[in-house]
Amino acid sequence: MSPDHYLSALRSEEGRRAGPPPALLAPLSGVTDLHMRRIAQAFGASAVVSEMVAAAELARGDAESQVRAEGQGVSPHVVQLAGCAEAPMAEAARIAVANGADAIDINMGCPAKTVTGGAAGSALMRDLDHAARLLAAVRDAVAVPVTVKMRLGWDHASLNAPELARRAEALGLNGITVHGRTRQQFYKGNADWSAIRAVVEATRLPVIANGDVTGLEEARACLTASGAAGVMVGRAAVGRPWLVGAIAAGLAGRTVAPLSAGARAAAATEHYEGLIALYGPAMGVRHARKHLAAYADAAGPGALNPADRRRLVTTSEPAEALTLLQKAFLDPAGLEEASAGTTIDEAA
Numbered sequence: 633m634s635p636d637h638y639l640s641a642l643r644s645e646e647g648r649r650a651g652p653p654p655a656l657l658a659p660l661s662g663v664t665d666l667h668m669r670r671i672a673q674a675f676g677a678s679a680v681v682s683e684m685v686a687a688a689e690l691a692r693g694d695a696e697s698q699v700r701a702e703g704q705g706v707s708p709h710v711v712q713l714a715g716c717a718e719a720p721m722a723e724a725a726r727i728a729v730a731n732g733a734d735a736i737d738i739n740m741g742c743p744a745k746t747v748t749g750g751a752a753g754s755a756l757m758r759d760l761d762h763a764a765r766l767l768a769a770v771r772d773a774v775a776v777p778v779t780v781k782m783r784l785g786w787d788h789a790s791l792n793a794p795e796l797a798r799r800a801e802a803l804g805l806n807g808i809t810v811h812g813r814t815r816q817q818f819y820k821g822n823a824d825w826s827a828i829r830a831v832v833e834a835t836r837l838p839v840i841a842n843g844d845v846t847g848l849e850e851a852r853a854c855l856t857a858s859g860a861a862g863v864m865v866g867r868a869a870v871g872r873p874w875l876v877g878a879i880a881a882g883l884a885g886r887t888v889a890p891l892s893a894g895a896r897a898a899a900a901t902e903h904y905e906g907l908i909a910l911y912g913p914a915m916g917v918r919h920a921r922k923h924l925a926a927y928a929d930a931a932g933p934g935a936l937n938p939a940d941r942r943r944l945v946t947t948s949e950p951a952e953a954l955t956l957l958q959k960a961f962l963d964p965a966g967l968e969e970a971s972a973g974t975t976i977d978e979a980a
């Protein structure tokens with residue numbers, strides 16, 4: 633599915649029928665920075681979503697929030713907003729669209745106490761009237777498609793995602809994403825893909841299923857169990873930004889060749905250099921560490937010896953990190969280990 637298809641699928645049923653199921657990169661706070669999104673998209677992700685941006689902070693011009701909402705070179709550019717008050721949510725949506733957002737996603741799934749404590753994220757699933765007022769405020773503020781990402785409910789005694797989806801549809805939203813866990817589960821247990829079916833049956837909006845999709849086989853199983861229109865991939869894509877595109881290609885019935893170690897090294901290098909340029913060397917090095925650890929893991933268990941791996945994720949020298957990153961993917965010993973585990977999921 634091309635980026636344009638994703639937007640037309642949000643706009644009309646006709647648009648939905650036109651393409652294969654989309655595979656999206658999930659919003660991951662502190663992870664899905666501009667460069668990860670760009671790379672995932674270049675490898676064929678149907679759409680990518682920014683990490684959540686606190687609406688109140690974006691509305692008051694906070695510089696870090698502006699960086700999080702940045703989408704230069706990403707198309708479609710989807711900005712996710714989190715917040716609990718209507719005016720800043722509406723204002724942040726207007727700012728994001730003025731800065732190029734093609735769609736706005738609203739966070740009603742984040743379980744973190746720092747977010748739910750402020751009655752944002754998944755806490756909104758405990759008060760659907762409040763949630764609906766926020767959806768309406770954003771819907772009225774912008775002309776672009778608006779989607780909402782939720783969990784199954786706050787806990788198993790209140791699985792109200794179908795009701796929230798119905799209200800979102802009535803308010804004129806364009807799409808729903810459901811992470812198949814409750815808030816109280818945080819990330820424990822397995823995502824319940826079949827429980828997402830109740831949301832699919834409650835609305836005519838496209839529903840994207842999320843949670844524990846780690847490859848093409850899981851994506852197919854998730855679509856079968858949920859009846860959803862597409863899948864969203866989060867943690868499995870960290871260190872493997874090519875994964876989402878490989879899943880999208882597989883869902884479209886295309887055969888994809890395994891991605892060479894050289895191409896993976898090039899993507900990781902581009903990501904690292906982009907982060908240093910985006911945040912500056914001091915902050916860039918710190919921000920990149922979680923990505924470096926994930927790339928080292930994706931390169932294979934024997935790709936770096938323990939001392940080199942430690943150095944990769946602690947060095948404050950970008951040049952040293954880049955050398956070790958190359959070594960992880962391209963060193964013949966590491967290569968052997970990595971290619972042994974290569975599947976179609978890792979190909980682009």
Ligand SMILES: Cc1cc2nc3c(=O)[nH]c(=O)nc-3n(C[C@H](O)[C@H](O)[C@H](O)COP(=O)(O)O)c2cc1C
Pocket residue numbers: 658659660661662663682683684712739740741742781811842843844845864865866867868
């Ligand atoms: C580190 C981390 C950060 C996350 N940040 C966000 C976020 O900013 N917005 C959001 O809606 N969900 C966020 N999530 C939830 C993911 O988008 C996704 O729903 C969840 O990880 C399940 O999908 P997965 O199993 O494919 O990772 C985050 C999850 C993790 C692990």
